Amino acid sequence: MANIHQVAKHAGVSVATVSRVLNGQNSVTAKTRIKVEDAIKQLNYEPSLLGRNLRNSESRLLLVLIPNISNPFYSEIINGIENTAIDLNYNILLCETDTNPDRENIYFDLVRKKMADGIISMDPAVNVETLTKLGKTHAIIQCSEYAVDSGIPYVTIDNLEAAYRAVKHLIRIGHTRIALINSDQKYLYARQRQLGYQKALEEHGLHMDEELIFHTQGLGFEYGQQAMKKVLSQKQRPTAIFAVSDLLAIGALKEIHSHSLKVPEDIAVVGFDKIAFSNMTHPTLTTVAQPMYQMGTIAAKMLVDKIQGKEVESLILDHELVIRESTLG
Amino acid sequence: MANIHQVAKHAGVSVATVSRVLNGQNSVTAKTRIKVEDAIKQLNYEPSLLGRNLRNSESRLLLVLIPNISNPFYSEIINGIENTAIDLNYNILLCETDTNPDRENIYFDLVRKKMADGIISMDPAVNVETLTKLGKTHAIIQCSEYAVDSGIPYVTIDNLEAAYRAVKHLIRIGHTRIALINSDQKYLYARQRQLGYQKALEEHGLHMDEELIFHTQGLGFEYGQQAMKKVLSQKQRPTAIFAVSDLLAIGALKEIHSHSLKVPEDIAVVGFDKIAFSNMTHPTLTTVAQPMYQMGTIAAKMLVDKIQGKEVESLILDHELVIRESTLG
DNA sequence: ATGAAAGCGCTAACAC
DNA sequence: GTGTTAGCGCTTTCAT
Numbered sequence: 162m163a164n165i166h167q168v169a170k171h172a173g174v175s176v177a178t179v180s181r182v183l184n185g186q187n188s189v190t191a192k193t194r195i196k197v198e199d200a201i202k203q204l205n206y207e208p209s210l211l212g213r214n215l216r217n218s219e220s221r222l223l224l225v226l227i228p229n230i231s232n233p234f235y236s237e238i239i240n241g242i243e244n245t246a247i248d249l250n251y252n253i254l255l256c257e258t259d260t261n262p263d264r265e266n267i268y269f270d271l272v273r274k275k276m277a278d279g280i281i282s283m284d285p286a287v288n289v290e291t292l293t294k295l296g297k298t299h300a301i302i303q304c305s306e307y308a309v310d311s312g313i314p315y316v317t318i319d320n321l322e323a324a325y326r327a328v329k330h331l332i333r334i335g336h337t338r339i340a341l342i343n344s345d346q347k348y349l350y351a352r353q354r355q356l357g358y359q360k361a362l363e364e365h366g367l368h369m370d371e372e373l374i375f376h377t378q379g380l381g382f383e384y385g386q387q388a389m390k391k392v393l394s395q396k397q398r399p400t401a402i403f404a405v406s407d408l409l410a411i412g413a414l415k416e417i418h419s420h421s422l423k424v425p426e427d428i429a430v431v432g433f434d435k436i437a438f439s440n441m442t443h444p445t446l447t448t449v450a451q452p453m454y455q456m457g458t459i460a461a462k463m464l465v466d467k468i469q470g471k472e473v474e475s476l477i478l479d480h481e482l483v484i485r486e487s488t489l490g
Numbered sequence: 491m492a493n494i495h496q497v498a499k500h501a502g503v504s505v506a507t508v509s510r511v512l513n514g515q516n517s518v519t520a521k522t523r524i525k526v527e528d529a530i531k532q533l534n535y536e537p538s539l540l541g542r543n544l545r546n547s548e549s550r551l552l553l554v555l556i557p558n559i560s561n562p563f564y565s566e567i568i569n570g571i572e573n574t575a576i577d578l579n580y581n582i583l584l585c586e587t588d589t590n591p592d593r594e595n596i597y598f599d600l601v602r603k604k605m606a607d608g609i610i611s612m613d614p615a616v617n618v619e620t621l622t623k624l625g626k627t628h629a630i631i632q633c634s635e636y637a638v639d640s641g642i643p644y645v646t647i648d649n650l651e652a653a654y655r656a657v658k659h660l661i662r663i664g665h666t667r668i669a670l671i672n673s674d675q676k677y678l679y680a681r682q683r684q685l686g687y688q689k690a691l692e693e694h695g696l697h698m699d700e701e702l703i704f705h706t707q708g709l710g711f712e713y714g715q716q717a718m719k720k721v722l723s724q725k726q727r728p729t730a731i732f733a734v735s736d737l738l739a740i741g742a743l744k745e746i747h748s749h750s751l752k753v754p755e756d757i758a759v760v761g762f763d764k765i766a767f768s769n770m771t772h773p774t775l776t777t778v779a780q781p782m783y784q785m786g787t788i789a790a791k792m793l794v795d796k797i798q799g800k801e802v803e804s805l806i807l808d809h810e811l812v813i814r815e816s817t818l819g
Numbered sequence: 820a821t822g823a824a825a826g827c828g829c830t831a832a833c834a835c
Numbered sequence: 836g837t838g839t840t841a842g843c844g845c846t847t848t849c850a851t
Contacts (some may be wrong), residue, residue, distance in 0.1 A: 164844055175822045180846055188820060210605040211544040212844025215827050220540065222583075230572075231565040231766065239559055243586055247596065252605075254551075255584035256574055267576065275828095276539040276581075382770050411770050418772045439558065441711050441740050443747045443772050493828055504838045509830055517836060541828025544843050604844095 163204040165212075172200035183208055211397045223253050223464055224277040228284040230257045231313040232380060232408065234453065235283065238304060240254020242281060249465050251278075259469045272299050285311065286347055300467040305451075306349055316459045316466070316476045320350045323449045323480040324357025327431045328403050330447070330482060333364050334490075336401035336429060340373040342388045342413060343405050344380055354405045354433070370458040373399055377409060385412020393420055401427060401488075407432035407439040407448055410475060414442055414487070430487040444486030452478050492533040494541075501529035512537055552582050552793055553606040555597055557613040559586045561709060561737065562765040563782065564612065567633060569784025571610060578794050580607075590673055591617045601628050608793045614640060615676055629796040633677055633789040634780075643796070645788045645805045649679045652778045652809040653686025656760045657732050659776070659811060661694050663819075665730035665758060669702040671717045671742060672734050673709055683734045683762070702728055706738060714741025722749055729757060730817075736761035736768040743771055743816070759816040773815030781807050 165183075169176040174193060178410065181189050182197040189197075200206070214220055223246055227235050239255065246253050254277055256268040265287050271277045272295070279300030285292050285308040295301060296313040303315035331339050341358050344351045355374070362369050375391055377384035385404060390401060404410035410432030417428055424430055424444055432439055435450035457476060467473045492514075498505040503522060510518050511526040518526075529535070543549055552575055556564050568584065575582050583606055585597040590644070596617050600606045601624070608629030614621050614637040624630060625642040660668050668688050673680045691698050705719055706713035714733060718741065721728060731737035735804035739761030746757055753759055753773055762767055764779035785807060796802045 165846095166844080176845080177822060177824095177847080178820085181821090184846080189803065190820065193820075205601075207604075209539075209544075209844050210600075210603045211549065212827095213846075215544045215604075215829085215843085216845045216847085217542040218540070218827065230568055231562065233562065236560040239584075240586070243559075243584075245732075247593075252583055252585070252600065254581055255568075256581070257569070264576075270536075271581065272540075274539045275536075276543075307502070381766070415696045415772065437710070438740075438767060441744050445658045472503065482785050494830095495828080505829080506831080506839080507837060510837085513830080519836065522836075538828050541831075541843095544827085544845085545831090547843065789832045 163206040165206075165208065168197065168200045168204055168206050168264070171204060172196045218275070219221060220276050221251050222277045223251050223461065224268060224272055224280045225253050225255050226258050226265065226280060226282045226284060227255065228258055228260050229288075229380070231254070233438060234406070234408075234434050234451075237436075238283070238457035238460075239451035241459075242453040242461045243457075245458045245461035246465075249461070251461075251465065252411065258284055258287055259384075260284055260287055262291075266291070266422075269295060279468045281460045281464055282306075282313075284438050285313070286349070300464060302460050302464045302467060302473070304456060309387075314463060314473045314475045316456055316463060316478065318451055318456075318478050318480045320353035320405070321357040321360070323433070323451075323482075324354035324403070324405070325361045326357075326482050327433065327449050328358050328361035329364075330488065331401045331429060331431060331485065332361060332367070333405065334429070336399075337367055338370075338373070338397070338399040339401045339403060340375065340392050340399040341403050341405075342375050342377065342409050344377050344384075344386060346376065351370070351405060358403060380406065380408060382408050382412030382415065385409030386416045389413040389416035393417070393422075398428075402428060402430045404430065404432050407434045407436045407446060410446055410448070411438065411442055414446070424487050425489055432487075435483055440485070442487075444489075447485045447488040448483050450481040450483050452480070492535040494535075494537065497526065497529045497533055500533060500775035502527045534660060547604070549605050549607050550580050551606045552580050552790065553597060553601055553609045554582050554584050555586065555587050555609060555611045555613060557587055557589050557616075558709070559584070562767060563735070563737075563763050563780075566765075567612070567786035567789075568783035570783040570788075571608050571633075572786075572789045574787045574790035575794075578790070580790075580794065585672065587613055587616060589613055589616055591620075591671065595620070598624060608797045610789045610793055611642075614642070615678070623816055629793060631789050631793045631796065631802070633785060636669045638678070643792060643802045643804045645785055645792060645807065647780055647785075647807050647809045648687070650686040650761070652780075652811075653683035653732070653734070654690045655811050656688075656762065656776075656778050657687050657690035658693075659697070659813065659817065660730045660732065660758060660760060663758070663817060665728075666696055667699075667702070667726070667728040668696075668730045668732060669704065669721050669728040670732050670734075671704050671706065671714060671721070671738050673706050673713075673738070675705065680734060687732060687751050709737060711737050711741035711744065714738030715745045716741070718742040718745035722746070722751075727757075731757060731759045732758065736765045736775060739775055739777070739816075740767065740771055743775070753816050761816075764812055769814070771816075773818075776814045776817040777812050779810040779812050781809070 307315035636644035761777040
């Protein structure tokens, strides 16, 4: 593997000139440029990013912290991040935290040790103090979930409003006994969506029955299924379910079916996120669409801006209620 | 941000000694070590990986090339890769190729330019020649899919045998008219699974009807749905479907339902991969379990071995037919 | 337009 | 056990 010195020697120029050619500076004669390019080709030279990055004090790597890679909600976001990163000549270091502080700390070290230029965090609650502190000295953006007073810019949607509209839809089509399948209250979105649920009920003079609120221990469908089991064991069964994620809603759907009940005839179901699979269930799932791809795109742009020292403002994106079969009739 | 020199100065020792402390060498007096550690703490020093990596001519990054991040089949594999990488003190650079040669080339450059120490490729067919060539000079492992004569080690399963068993199961429970929903034949696994399908039919003296073989243009469920539409438009409807992936099978399921047909009563369905969703469908999906997590684990180990110059052997892992509701009765 | 040389932050060979 | 120093491969300032 040749280095820049050998190229310079072979081309009969100085390393500075080679570097100029490499970086497309126009202060090089066409003739000299040709010589250098020939040498590069002949020696099969590839400039080392290790050298360049050290010199430039940057890694051109963005750390993406994601709780769980298997959750399809994040796939779309990552898509947006990656495409934007590529455009801006960055690459992403995808890191799964499993909501584990130790794990997250390993990844934080990458930015502390200059192996990453900044962080997009999607699970800031894991380690709020550390994140907040790190945010003072390093470029960080929060995406979807955010720690409110971390002072770190975020991009997200209005979860309260979105949940409010979802539940209002259920009320509008005649439901009065609506269960909430929520995840752990440690998540900001969980608290916000619950507030939206309450707001809708109150606004329509419906009694908010604590017995109709179920909290899951995890985010996978199996937890939706478990929760639904509890819902169905109630003496007075609700006629509708609002689940705070499609995954939970799909688990609920499964459980409803296994009791030979029909959706939406016996029970209507609304999910949240509009993951691809929500359109493949039987029946298809009414859900709240989040602009996942766009959110990723924006988070990446914000982060690169931040890295470059620009001012960055938090952003709240639009959502949309998508009515499908699970709430028909 | 302090550097090693400032730490050395502050501690009253040389940079070499600081480096020794940093790397846990035991040739340092306890007293000296303390001094250094104090200085590190006081200065809030974090060693730069940029410097270290340049010096060591390594990046400690593994490039993971994946066709599509939204496909849940890969999520589990990536999980295995990442956990193993962390254990071995590496990190992963996750890159989505979208089966696009240009895109892949951008990523190949990362390893050519020393920003990654090796590659785990999951879609080697995109760019076989380039990959083969790169494999001569760089550490590469193929995972799941592989280019047969690239000479690059791989870890996978026996796709022919797995498909053979899946179809045999359908035959055993009485089906004689079995359609194949296959993806593009450009994929090795698609060709291998089709051979397994044929083998099972032949072995039972069943006629292989070309009209029962359907090729999709893509891998998402919408393509399974499309294919199923064609299947159902046949004059003589098959009684069973073997789809080469769960995603396709789930799309097929959807289409079957929308024709008010019942699975497995009217049509039995078998998928492939055992993705998490395959247990959430209605009915649950009979499928072939691939050891995705283990495959990722092994691929990562193989790659690190290769990077360290060790000999690496290709590996074929076990699979398992998981019989669920979609083929009951 | 080009070259010489310093230096990014680190490790390790060598000397004591 | 510790220090001195070269050098990993690059970019950039300052000369010329």
